[in-house]
Amino acid sequence: MPQNVEDLLRALAPQVLGVLVRRYASFDEAEDAVQEALLAAALQWPKDGVPDNPRGWLVTVAARRLVDQVRSEAARRRREDTLALATPQSALLAHPADERPESDRDDSLALLFLCCHPDLSPSSRIALTLRAVGGLTTAQIAAAFLVPEATMAQRISRAKQTIKGAALALPEGADRAERLGAVRHVLYLVFNEGYTASAGADLTAPELSAEAIRLTRLLHRLVPDDCETAGLLALMLLTDARRPARTGPLGELVPLAEQDRGLWDGALIAEGVELISRTLPRGQVGPYQVQAAVAAVHDEATDADATDWPQILALYELLERFGPNPMVTLNRAVAVAMVHGPAAGLDLLATLEGDKRMARHHRLLATRAHLLELRGETGPAAEAYREAARRTTSAPERRHLTERARRLEGGEPAGP
Structure with missing residues (x-):
């Protein structure tokens, strides 16, 4: 096709x-x-x-x-x-199949709220929305939740039965407020799957990220005074601005530190920075606003060496106060390494080894490999890169991790 x-x-x-x-x-x-x-x-x-x-x-x-x-x-x-x-x-x-229907309104946002019905558990709301609105496969959703595919298939099937017969309409008042957090989280996961696909031959799925941004813009217009929705939109814009530089001519992954920042989308960066700068002073700060602030610090640096790592570390420390999250700890470990040295970052990574969701996750291994490389331990770093490559389901990530291991084993610097 x-x-x-x-x-x-x-x-x-x-x-x-x-x-x-x-x-x-x-x-x-x-x-x-x-x-x-x-x-x-x-x-x-x-x-x-x-x-x-x-x-x-x-x-x-x-x-x-x-x-x-x-x-x-x-x-x-x-x-x-x-x-x-x-x-x-x-x-x-009586009408041809391509004749214009009686209504051309877009019900995608109402469908989002339906999938976040209060009768569903938080995890089921997210899974169903990723399937129905985001278009993700069950395997992709399972990877995002770090659970087996069969478990996710059962969860989605039960969720569909639970809301069977429910009407499609935008909720109002307290009902809207109750579902808003789940809707934001769904959009966040859809965007992330589009920005870094969990599986397949391509690193990104731009149509998913574009749809997440479109729906988040609609949501922001629906609740313009909600600071976390504004923060989520800013985060998406500031992150998606880097997409043109994330892959090389052959589709290979290009790490943030090695990207040509001249390829970044300046208009998206300006919009995202303006939005988060206007939102942060207005109300109670939440995790999406903090993540958007981290993205803004990265995007405003003229090159990798100019990155304000102490500020990023402070933001990740603030982010962890909203609740334990292994991915946040993973990112904080990198910031710790950049501020206090790779040994300190490795010590923080070690605390994740007891987390069943992360102990054998390829990103934990890849981050450990990177910090070992910064510390000069090329042999263990190469071994960790290869193990991370074996565990990822993304072909571009696998090639990238394997290449970094090969270069280290060959005595070449693996990059910044």
Whole structure:
């Protein structure tokens, strides 16, 4: 399937799902119908061309699939009657599949809030949203949660059953406030998966990051006075600004210290810095605002040597006060090493070895390898790089880690 068609289908999938959930109030059946419509489009569009109104085409085809599905199940005859009353089948069949639907509104944000329904556990809310809105596979979501794929599949299935029949609408008042934190966390994970894909041949999945930024902009417009939502948007902008320099000509990973900062997106940096500078003094500081401040310090440094590591270390120390997080500790260890020396950073890393989520994680090994390299212990560093390469599911990361090990074993400096 051509990449442009694949990208279009990924972008339209949550919008189409939102339309069907709003129309029929049946999340589980709607998602199945949308998947069938996406498959039909993937087979038909490359041959026949993309229709003039691809979103309308998908909505109409998915709606037909849903009605056919309900009609074929005798046990769901009552639901068929409900659907027939909501949208007569003749109305579905009387128009071409690419005709513009009765409403062109984007329900992606409402779908986000639906997936963060209060009847779901926090982990199930996030997993379901990553699946339904972010378009991530079960394997990708499992990697983000550091759990087995089978466990995640069961969690998503239970979540879909729990919200079966729930209406699609933007919540108000206390209900909105209750779900807002979960929605932010979901968007954060979707963005991270797009910025550094957990698996596959490509380092990044730009369509996921772009969708996360789009939805976060919508969320920020919905709650403009919420400082953490503003902080999340600033974090995404400041991080995504570096994307053009993150890979080399062959798609290879380029570490932050080695990136050509002239390739960074200055407009995104300026927008992100302005947003976080305006937000921080306004209200109670939260973790997304602190992470955005860290990203701003990196982005404003003219080169790697000009990075204000003491300020970054202070920000990570502040970030850890919001609650234990092994990834935050991992990043703080690097800052400690840059300020107090690699030995101090390695001592902090050692505290993570008892964390079951991190003990054998490739990023812990890669960070240890980097600090050992800074300390001059090239043999142990190369061994740690190779072990990290064996454990990552990302092909670009594996090549990068293997190359650093090879250069150390060959007596070459592995870079800054």
